[in-house]
Amino acid sequence: MMLERFTRKLQAYATYGRAGKQTEKFGIKHFRVLTVTTSPARCKNLIAAAAADADIRKDGRMFFFTTEEELPLAEPAKIFDKIWTMPGISERASLTGS
Numbered sequence: 001m002m003l004e005r006f007t008r009k010l011q012a013y014a015t016y017g018r019a020g021k022q023t024e025k026f027g028i029k030h031f032r033v034l035t036v037t038t039s040p041a042r043c044k045n046l047i048a049a050a051a052a053d054a055d056i057r058k059d060g061r062m063f064f065f066t067t068e069e070e071l072p073l074a075e076p077a078k079i080f081d082k083i084w085t086m087p088g089i090s091e092r093a094s095l096t097g098s
């Protein structure tokens with residue numbers, strides 16, 4: 001997928017969240033968009049593209065990125081580990097905030 005196309009998808013998620021559509025449709029206040037990539041290089045490129053877009057940057061904490069290596073299918077509980085990177089934030093994060 002080209003970076004421009006991916007960025008448009010993230011913009012759409014950000015717009016959806018700001019409009020509160022997730023509350024209307026699902027009854028939830030916030031949501032996260034998780035992206036799992038095939039390589040660290042691809043992950044860095046996607047994060048850089050997201051961080052470069054002002055519209056996405058406003059809602060950067062809703063977008064989480066990692067690699068298949070960090071989240072192997074054989075170890076699904078790793079989803080809660082500090083394996084996630086958000087645009088514009090250098091420290092890795094967990095989905096639980098701990």
